[in-house]
Amino acid sequence: MNLVVHDFWAANQSTAAAMLAFLGRHNTRAETIEFRRGALPPYPTLLHNLHRHRLTAEAWHPWMLRILDIPEAIRLRGWPADLNATVPIEIENENGGTGDRYILRITAGSAEISPTHVQGKVTLTRRQLAVWYADGYRTATSARMAGVHAASEKALATLVRSTADLEPWLPDHF
Known part of the structure; x- marks a missing residue:
């Protein structure tokens, strides 16, 4: 059995x-x-x-993940208690054009993301955002191999580290 x-x-x-x-x-x-x-x-x-x-x-990964409300998803996900970081990110729109710019702030186990005019140091598609959120990138190299663009290696490494040790709890199957 x-x-x-x-x-x-x-x-x-x-x-x-x-x-x-x-x-x-x-x-x-x-x-x-x-x-x-x-x-x-x-x-x-x-x-x-x-x-x-x-x-x-x-x-x-038993789920299909599409993040509809980015600020709320970021707020509700678990984050490392020992990480304090600010990363400007850009999320491409559906057609691959210039996307929305955000500032991701992670502080003491919580995070928030808010719109900004600052150019992103890391650029993600909607699909790459879902993979990152679900802890799919274990290293900055794996993120780059998946097509994530980064103007700063440090920013990309920080972004990957923020999800690498704490998986989201996603018990719902679709």
């Missing part, structure tokens, strides 16, 4: 630990328990005391 967990919800971390302990008991009937990416909230509960189990990680 194999078990695939697409969605995992718990009221708090101790409840999550108890649920994981139940799933990982020595007498479980499931030979394999697989957690899909995005199924777990962003805190390190799963990988403790799993010395008897073989762990594998696979990249899988």
Whole structure:
């Protein structure tokens, strides 16, 4: 028997630990328990005391993501508590022409984005914005290989770092 967990919800971390302990008991009937990416909230509960189990990680995005309200999406996403950064970005319009300019400010675990007239140091399409938001770029090099344009390597590295260690929790499947 194999078990695939697409969605995992718990009221708090101790409840999550108890649920994981139940799933990982020595007498479980499931030979394999697989957690899909995005199924777990962003805190390190799963990988403790799993010395008897073989762990594998696979990249899988079960959702189609299109950000309609950019300021609200930025506000609601989790951000690194130790990062304080300001990055001017430009998001191309649907036809590939000159896009909207924004200033992204990340401070102590929260972020906001607001319109500006300052030229962007990083230029993203709507699709690239969704990939960045969903933690799809692990390095500045991978972002550049995907077509993200940057006038500043530091700005691009900061943008990638802002999402690299804290995945958004996107439990909805479409």
